[in-house]
Amino acid sequence: EDQVTQSPEALRLQEGESSSLNCSYTVSGLRGLFWYRQDPGKGPEFLFTLYSAGEEKEKERLKATLTKKESFLHITAPKPEDSATYLCAVQAMSQAGTALIFGKGTTLSVSS
Amino acid sequence: DAGVTQSPTHLIKTRGQHVTLRCSPISGHKSVSWYQQVLGQGPQFIFQYYEKEERGRGNFPDRFSARQFPNYSSELNVNALLLGDSALYLCASSLGQGGYSPLHFGNGTRLTVT
Numbered sequence: 001e002d003q004v005t006q007s008p009e010a011l012r013l014q015e016g017e018s019s020s021l022n023c024s025y026t027v028s029g030l031r032g033l034f035w036y037r038q039d040p041g042k043g044p045e046f047l048f049t050l051y052s053a054g055e056e057k058e059k060e061r062l063k064a065t066l067t068k069k070e071s072f073l074h075i076t077a078p079k080p081e082d083s084a085t086y087l088c089a090v091q092a093m094s095q096a097g098t099a100l101i102f103g104k105g106t107t108l109s110v111s112s
Numbered sequence: 113d114a115g116v117t118q119s120p121t122h123l124i125k126t127r128g129q130h131v132t133l134r135c136s137p138i139s140g141h142k143s144v145s146w147y148q149q150v151l152g153q154g155p156q157f158i159f160q161y162y163e164k165e166e167r168g169r170g171n172f173p174d175r176f177s178a179r180q181f182p183n184y185s186s187e188l189n190v191n192a193l194l195l196g197d198s199a200l201y202l203c204a205s206s207l208g209q210g211g212y213s214p215l216h217f218g219n220g221t222r223l224t225v226t
Contacts, residue, residue, distance in 0.1 A: 097160040
């Protein structure tokens with residue numbers, strides 16, 4: 001069965017304290033791995049797509065990496081405005097169309 | 113540019129009632145997908161439509177149905193509402209029907225069933 005597991009469930013950081021969020025996945029065949037940011041009461045906001053092991057993408061203080069079994073979202077020198085829930089999702093060969101399988105997310109809190 | 117728009121933003125219904133949720137995709141996007149997000153969980157796939165045809169269906173009962181219109185907007189219908197249907201219903205649009213197109217989500221409709 002295709003599934004996505006994110007850890008930790010919650011993470012508290014001080015401003016400027018770098019860390020990483022983990023997304024491990026088990027799929028029959030990976031078409032793509034997606035990272036989203038979700039603020040309370042809002043829909044998920046697209047951040048990155050990764051397609052193959054070894055690929056990396058960067059955007060401001062965020063960098064996403066991909067291996068054959070997991071992805072990491074590295075947050076460098078976070079600021080309070082980075083506080084949100086970060087969702088990881090995979091598109092599997094077994095799924096029709098654009099269907100995504102999401103993890104439960106990691107809720108990040110950054111304090112000043 | 114306008115993003116994905118959903119209406120209504122909030123809705124309260126009673127068990128057994130029927131509900132219709134609406135979604136307008138980003139201009140130029142022909143694919144619309146629906147997801148259900150229960151509090152504390154990630155979104156769960158319900159349907160995908162492309163060019164008015166169903167292209168994928170998640171593990172949801174037949175009480176859930178959807179359709180897409182010629183202008184690519186979409187409706188999600190849920191019959192015989194149960195308390196467990198209370199959730200945030202998200203609509204997402206993308207350029208293509210298959211993989212490799214990132215989904216862009218609206219802010220959802222918060223449905224409460226009492």
